[in-house]
Amino acid sequence: MNKPVVAIVGRPNVGKSTLFNRLIGSKKAIVDSTPGVTRDKNYAEASWQGIEFKLIDTGGIGYPIQGKLLTLIKNQVESAISEADLILFLCDGREGLTWQDTDVGLLLLKTQKNTLLVINKIDNVFKEEALADFYRLGLGDPIPISASHGKNIDTLLDKVITHILPYQVEEEQILPISVAIVGKPNVGKSSILNAILGQERVIVDEFPGTTRDAIDTLFKKGKSQFLFIDTAGIRKKSKVNKALEYYSVVQAIKSIKRAEVVLLIIDAIEGVSAQDKKIALHMEEAGSAGIIVVNKWDLVKDKNRTTLEEYKKYIQKKIPYKKYLPAIFTSAITKQGIGKLLRLIEQVHQEHKKWVSTSTLNNIINLAYSKRKPPTIKGKSLKIYYSTQVKTSPPSFLLFVNDTGLISTSYKKYLQNQIRKELNLKATPIQIKIKKR
Ligand code: GDP
Ligand code: GDP
Numbered sequence: 001m002n003k004p005v006v007a008i009v010g011r012p013n014v015g016k017s018t019l020f021n022r023l024i025g026s027k028k029a030i031v032d033s034t035p036g037v038t039r040d041k042n043y044a045e046a047s048w049q050g051i052e053f054k055l056i057d058t059g060g061i062g063y064p065i066q067g068k069l070l071t072l073i074k075n076q077v078e079s080a081i082s083e084a085d086l087i088l089f090l091c092d093g094r095e096g097l098t099w100q101d102t103d104v105g106l107l108l109l110k111t112q113k114n115t116l117l118v119i120n121k122i123d124n125v126f127k128e129e130a131l132a133d134f135y136r137l138g139l140g141d142p143i144p145i146s147a148s149h150g151k152n153i154d155t156l157l158d159k160v161i162t163h164i165l166p167y168q169v170e171e172e173q174i175l176p177i178s179v180a181i182v183g184k185p186n187v188g189k190s191s192i193l194n195a196i197l198g199q200e201r202v203i204v205d206e207f208p209g210t211t212r213d214a215i216d217t218l219f220k221k222g223k224s225q226f227l228f229i230d231t232a233g234i235r236k237k238s239k240v241n242k243a244l245e246y247y248s249v250v251q252a253i254k255s256i257k258r259a260e261v262v263l264l265i266i267d268a269i270e271g272v273s274a275q276d277k278k279i280a281l282h283m284e285e286a287g288s289a290g291i292i293v294v295n296k297w298d299l300v301k302d303k304n305r306t307t308l309e310e311y312k313k314y315i316q317k318k319i320p321y322k323k324y325l326p327a328i329f330t331s332a333i334t335k336q337g338i339g340k341l342l343r344l345i346e347q348v349h350q351e352h353k354k355w356v357s358t359s360t361l362n363n364i365i366n367l368a369y370s371k372r373k374p375p376t377i378k379g380k381s382l383k384i385y386y387s388t389q390v391k392t393s394p395p396s397f398l399l400f401v402n403d404t405g406l407i408s409t410s411y412k413k414y415l416q417n418q419i420r421k422e423l424n425l426k427a428t429p430i431q432i433k434i435k436k437r
Contacts, residue, residue, distance in 0.1 A: 001055040003045070004167035005161060006058040009108075010090035011100040012281075015120040016055045019090060019147040020044070022125065023157070041361045048157040053164055056080060078107070078388065079358045085167040086114045086160065089139060099135040100260035105137035114163055117142045117226050118156060123149050176218060176225035177349045180255035180288075183265035183273050187250055188295040191332035192265060193217070193228060196342065224346060229255045251339035252279045259354055260393065261345050261427075262290045268329070274317035287351040287394040289428040290325050291344055298331035326426050346426040354395045356423060358388045368418035382406035385437050394429045395419075400437035405433055 008016045024044040042057040058080045080087060084180045089108055091101050108115050119134055122144040134142040143159065145152045181189045197219060217231040230251065257263050262283050266276055283290050292315055300307065308329060314324045328344055330337035374382040383402040389397045397419065401407060416430050 002163035003052050003054045003055065004085040005054045005083055005320070006046075006086045006164060007058055007106065007163045008088045008090055009058050009085035010078050011098070012122075014090045016057055016090055017042070017148045019088070019120065019145070020055060022147050022153055023055055024152060028056065041267060050160055051099035051161050051165065053160070055236065056084065081108075081111050082358075084113070084161045086116065087116050088116050088156075089186040090118050090120055090161070091134060093122045093130045093144065096130065097136065101134075102137065106141055109138060115139050116156070116159055116163065123145055123151065133143075142153075161230060167378045174223070175207050175224060176220075176227040177261060177298060177345060178227045178229055178259045180229045180252070180259035180262045182255055182262060182279055183248070184270075184273055185269070187265045187267040187270075188332045189265050189417075192263075192293065192295060192330065192338070192341075193231060195332045195335055195338045196226075196228075198393060202346050213269070213363075221342065224342070226342070226345065227369055228383070229258050249275060249278060256282055256286045256288055257290055257424075261348050262288045263293050263294045264279060264290055264325075265295050266301050266315075268294045272315060277319055280322045284321060284429055287429050287431065289348045289394065290323075291341070291348060291427060292319075292325050292327040293341065294327055294329045295332060297329040297336060300333050311403050324420060329378050352426050353390055353392050354425060354428070356389050356395070360386050361389060361419075364419055365399070365415065367422075368415055371418075372414060375408060377406050377408070380406055390433070394431060396431040396433065398433045398435060400435050402436070404434045404436050 008020055010016055020042060024046045024281070044055050044057075046053055046055045079320055089104065089110060091097065098301060105117075116136060117137060119131055119141040119142045122130060122148040132143045143152070143156055147153075181193055183189055185337055197217065197258075203204055215231050217228040219226045219228060258277075264276060264283065266272055294311060294315075297353055311329070312327050315325075315327055319325075326344065326348070328341055330335055330341060332338075365384055369384055379404065383401045386401070387399045390396050399415075412432055412434075419430055419432075
């Protein structure tokens with residue numbers, strides 16, 4: 001079962017951590033009466049009436065530096081929204097409705113996320129007038145509680161349960177990683193596939209692929225599953241030799257479109273060809289993660305410790321726009337590197353699916369910006385207000401700036417490289433989109 005996720009959001013000092021601790025039943029989160037004690041996001045398991053859920057305290061991301069507070073709370077709320085099935089929007093009943101509450105409330109209204117409006121610090125006599133203001137938020141009936149006194153918590157939990165029940169779903173089925181094996185004729189594509197499939201203790205299924213004539217091969221090893229795309233195209237050799245080179249590029253383009261991870265096979269002796277460069281360009285455009293497989297490594301004579309590094313440098317020089325791609329050295333004959341290749345495919349796939357929180361991303365961008373300021377263009381300089389990840393596979397980021405004309409290609413590249421470095425992304429393309437705010 002996948003547990004539903006409940007997030008507590010609200011401006012600092014309304015009692016988020018106190019409520020978090022109350023709901024999980026043990027003092028795990030740090031509570032501090034000074035507004036703005038910086039804490040990491042806190043996760044814990046909680047349950048009520050046998051229904052289990054995950055609780056997030058988005059706690060101390062906000063701290064009240066005048067003017068900055070708003071963006072910080074927004075970041076916090078947005079990050080919670082991306083994760084949560086239900087949001088507990090916590091306000092302080094003693095202080096009443098503040099402009100910051102109204103702002104967060106608007107954000108929540110816009111996203112139409114399941115929200116419960118919870119008014120904290122209603123410790124003693126139930127005061128109707130303390131709640132009246134909060135109806136203005138348009139987020140339904142305010143639920144009065146006292147987190148520190150444990151008042152009305154049962155009612156709140158009952159409501160939480162009814163809202164999260166639909167989000168209790170069966171464990172997500174593990175989908176196989178789709179892998180394309182591409183490269184020129186005779187580099188060893190089918191030999192590598194056979195070397196992989198020929199391993200012990202594996203299950204191999206062949207079934208029709210999504211396109212006509214395509215045969216995909218499903219390969220399971222332990223918990224891992226790989227779907228090798230269009231294996232018929234790899235195994236079946238065209239009889240017309242002249243058309244072969246051209247055919248292999250067409251085939252590669254088709255397979256790349258369907259794959260999450262692309263293995264670009266290169267013949268160690270022949271080196272990087274013009275065709276390989278073409279295929280690498282298509283990989284970049286398709287946004288697929290990739291691995292350069294230097295095959296027939298057994299044929300390379302007089303190898304020493306520097307041979308590998310030199311070969312990597314040679315590839316980077318030949319395919320400069322794919323500098324980040326990992327290279328692996330294999331032999332389909334001796335099986336050298338085949339096990340490592342499978343592990344690398346899984347690693348690379350993880351990178352491709354990478355999701356980073358808004359706050360982490362903004363920290364990376366802010367640090368990059370302060371390390372190297374963008375060049376001024378016509379006396380004006382670029383300001384980056386805020387950034388957020390908009391999609392995965394490949395990871396794509398949206399940056400809100402003062403003027404889209406002020407970002408140079410090289411500065412964009414620089415930011416891309418900084419993200420790559422900080423998140424340790426070695427094999428996946430990274431996309432950056434710029435928007436004026
Ligand atoms: P957060 O910044 O939103 O996580 O707030 P905390 O949980 O750190 O609480 C801020 C302050 O409010 C602390 O001094 C708490 O003891 C206090 N507090 C929390 N819940 C209640 C409550 O129900 N009643 C009262 N009177 N104080 C509370
Ligand atoms: P494909 O056209 O890319 O599928 O290439 P094949 O798998 O048919 O291989 C072409 C030729 O290279 C065959 O004669 C293979 O035996 C040979 N070959 C493939 N991989 C290796 C390798 O790692 N080392 C050596 N020495 N020969 C290989």
